[in-house]
Amino acid sequence: MKMGTALIYDEEMTKYKLLWVDPACKIEVPERLTVSHDALVRNSLADRCVAIPVREATDAEILLAHSEEYLEAVKKTPYMTLEDLKEFTLQYGDVYFHPNIYHCAKLAVGAALQLVDSVVTGKVRNGMALVRPPGHHSMRSAANGFCVFNNVAIAARYAKQKYGLERVLIVDWDVHHGQGVQYCFEDDPSVLYFSWHRYEHQKFWPQLRESDYDSVGKEKGAGFNINVPWNKVGMENSDYLSVFCHLLLPVAYEFCPDLVLVCAGFDSAIGDPEGEMCATPDIFAHLTHLLMNLAGGKLCAVLEGGYNLTSLPQAVCQTVQTLLGDPLPQPANLSGPCTSALESLHCVRSAHRPYWSCLKHAADLPTSDISTKRIKLAEEEEEKTPKEEEKSTEEKVWPEPPKRVAPPVRSVALLPKDVTCPEGCKRFSSSEALDPLTVSKLRENFLKDADDGDALTTLSSLISITEEMKKNEICSGLALVRDVTMAMMCVVQHAAAALSNRVLVVCVGNGKVPSHIAEEGKALVVQIGSESTEEQKCKYYIPVCLKKGCSDMSGFIQAVFGLFLPLGYEYDPSLVLLVRMPDSRIHDRMWQQLTALLQSFAQGHTLVLMQEDEKACVGPTASSLLGDPAPPLERLQAPLPQDMEAMERLRHRLQADWKLLQITAPESG
Ligand SMILES: CC(O)(O)CCCCCNCCCN
Numbered sequence: 051m052k053m054g055t056a057l058i059y060d061e062e063m064t065k066y067k068l069l070w071v072d073p074a075c076k077i078e079v080p081e082r083l084t085v086s087h088d089a090l091v092r093n094s095l096a097d098r099c100v101a102i103p104v105r106e107a108t109d110a111e112i113l114l115a116h117s118e119e120y121l122e123a124v125k126k127t128p129y130m131t132l133e134d135l136k137e138f139t140l141q142y143g144d145v146y147f148h149p150n151i152y153h154c155a156k157l158a159v160g161a162a163l164q165l166v167d168s169v170v171t172g173k174v175r176n177g178m179a180l181v182r183p184p185g186h187h188s189m190r191s192a193a194n195g196f197c198v199f200n201n202v203a204i205a206a207r208y209a210k211q212k213y214g215l216e217r218v219l220i221v222d223w224d225v226h227h228g229q230g231v232q233y234c235f236e237d238d239p240s241v242l243y244f245s246w247h248r249y250e251h252q253k254f255w256p257q258l259r260e261s262d263y264d265s266v267g268k269e270k271g272a273g274f275n276i277n278v279p280w281n282k283v284g285m286e287n288s289d290y291l292s293v294f295c296h297l298l299l300p301v302a303y304e305f306c307p308d309l310v311l312v313c314a315g316f317d318s319a320i321g322d323p324e325g326e327m328c329a330t331p332d333i334f335a336h337l338t339h340l341l342m343n344l345a346g347g348k349l350c351a352v353l354e355g356g357y358n359l360t361s362l363p364q365a366v367c368q369t370v371q372t373l374l375g376d377p378l379p380q381p382a383n384l385s386g387p388c389t390s391a392l393e394s395l396h397c398v399r400s401a402h403r404p405y406w407s408c409l410k411h412a413a414d415l416p417t418s419d420i421s422t423k424r425i426k427l428a429e430e431e432e433e434k435t436p437k438e439e440e441k442s443t444e445e446k447v448w449p450e451p452p453k454r455v456a457p458p459v460r461s462v463a464l465l466p467k468d469v470t471c472p473e474g475c476k477r478f479s480s481s482e483a484l485d486p487l488t489v490s491k492l493r494e495n496f497l498k499d500a501d502d503g504d505a506l507t508t509l510s511s512l513i514s515i516t517e518e519m520k521k522n523e524i525c526s527g528l529a530l531v532r533d534v535t536m537a538m539m540c541v542v543q544h545a546a547a548a549l550s551n552r553v554l555v556v557c558v559g560n561g562k563v564p565s566h567i568a569e570e571g572k573a574l575v576v577q578i579g580s581e582s583t584e585e586q587k588c589k590y591y592i593p594v595c596l597k598k599g600c601s602d603m604s605g606f607i608q609a610v611f612g613l614f615l616p617l618g619y620e621y622d623p624s625l626v627l628l629v630r631m632p633d634s635r636i637h638d639r640m641w642q643q644l645t646a647l648l649q650s651f652a653q654g655h656t657l658v659l660m661q662e663d664e665k666a667c668v669g670p671t672a673s674s675l676l677g678d679p680a681p682p683l684e685r686l687q688a689p690l691p692q693d694m695e696a697m698e699r700l701r702h703r704l705q706a707d708w709k710l711l712q713i714t715a716p717e718s719g
């Protein structure tokens with residue numbers, strides 16, 4: 051049954067601020083929290099969430115990540131004079147204290163722990179905590195970067211200790227490196243820490259050598275710390291999605307976490323004075339969605355940074371709306387990753403090749419290893435002529451994120467009469483008759499025997515469903531049909547021609563897929579099976595072959611992340627047709643993961659076609675279409691080398707046409 055989304059917020063955490071002049075800290079203002087919460091209220095998102103109260107963290111909880119002497123020192127701050135507070139602050143970097151900040155810091159930790167409790171005990175499915183002070187820079191015995199206690203690091207330790215979780219994934223999409231988290235877990239294989247961050251070859255704050263891609267973790271923790279340095283500003287949606295598809299998601303699925311914690315900083319969004327990036331707020335809807343099928347959907351997002359009071363609330367709303375299960379917005383401006391991002395991606399993948407079987411086939415370090423660039427560029431920096439004044443981030447403009455309207459009907463089912471309709475789905479019966487022209491075309495084009503009334507009803511129903519999707523009256527649908535290939539042909543023909551849709555067709559399993567439907571680019575057909583179907587005929591028909599077929603989960607998931615998702619994002623369809631070919635032998639869990647992940651596209655307009663005898667798949671498919679998190683895959687063993695090499699060759703061949711398939715910078719080949 052559909053569980054809720056927790057929202058944890060208390061205005062007490064707005065009751066501290068900078069009491070003196072400090073240019074480094076002036077951006078960290080109480081309004082960050084009020085504008086974010088007000089936006090959730092204004093967009094009727096707050097009242098769709100389960101409000102969970104904050105609480106103060108106990109000493110014991112804070113001591114999970116901090117030293118006693120540090121806690122004792124911070125405990126004294128409420129009684130300090132302004133001069134004492136200034137003096138006390140001097141020992142730390144880029145942070146300020148206030149008589150009420152200790153209280154707020156305890157509430158920020160407590161909020162994160164309340165969120166963990168609500169998600170892990172199943173009171174809610176997922177949730178977000180809007181907190182300040184942030185946490186990911188604070189260290190065992192030091193405040194740093196606006197942070198006093200490390201909210202997410204404490205939450206990870208707390209979750210393991212209280213609930214015996216074995217593996218926790220921390221995804222830090224804040225634009226700064228959460229070095230405090232890295233230090234906390236770098237020798238700990240049970241906590242995988244992933245962070246991307248503005249780095250500029252160590253020139254950007256906090257200018258740490260250990261924030262570079264070659265900090266992979268220590269001793270037993272080797273491989274469980276992943277740093278993606280952004281060596282240029284201006285990173286866009288494509289850069290973020292490429293790193294998710296080609297690095298974070300394959301590794302995260304291999305890690306198979308019991309809980310996902312997000313250091314949800316939104317200073318990585320456009321307009322932020324710290325990040326100076328160009329990714330639009332709607333991208334956080336996609337980043338959230340791509341993480342929501344890990345750990346059975348157990349996802350806790352905890353606010354870190356975000357200093358542009360326009361993009362911050364927009365990104366917070368995009369994140370919460372996705373946690374609530376609403377359809378995703380069409381991703382904006384995917385132009386392909388930039389060279390600098392590809393260099394970083396390439397370096398991180400090769401640095402982690404020894405630790406993750408999904409990266410075993412990553413190419414070697416590029417000859418021009420970017421770490422050497424760190425020194426060279428720093429030297430060049432001096433004599434560089436001053437660039438013409440860039441637009442300041444505050445003047446940056448971007449379109450309001452599109453309204454994400456959930457259609458009145460979430461999912462329909464076209465089923466034989468004897469098959470019960472899954473709860474939450476609406477049984478589809480073609481109410482209005484199709485216009486006679488369409489019917490006659492169906493007869494002549496698709497029906498083997500023109501008098502096959504049932505087939506005609508099925509096909510005309512499928513067409514009606516695609517039309518109602520087009521009008522956004524239905525979000526998604528599933529259909530049990532006698533002949534999936536004929537049904538697929540019919541839907542593609544109609545959708546492409548009549549509705550000028552771009553249709554992404556994902557065929558799971560062997561079987562002849564008439565590639566002519568892909569010819570003119572109105573449909574992109576990807577097919578995954580065990581036979582190396584004839585060489586790929588054109589740019590829009592892409593066969594993927596797995597030696598052991600679709601039952602091979604690790605090979606399959608690599609194809610999903612390395613090929614299907616990047617292709618889907620770039621193709622940007624308005625309809626996704628997921629076809630389960632007869633005897634595909636795909637595991638239900640993998641099928642549910644695929645059904646869930648494909649809802650990244652076309653604002654969730656997914657139509658699933660299955661053979662009539664696959665009644666058992668109706669329930670699981672429906673639950674994924676209804677937005678229930680797909681159950682976790684068990685721990686994946688290594689994908690077959692020959693499959694990975696074949697996919698590598700395919701990716702290499704296609705990347706000229708499909709930029710999001712690139713994982714290395716052009717010149718490094
Ligand atoms: C949570 C967080 O990662 O957003 C904190 C960022 C601290 C930035 C300190 N330097 C600021 C320099 C001012 N231009």
Ligand SMILES: [Zn+2]
Nearest residue numbers: 224225226355
């Ligand atoms: Zn930040």
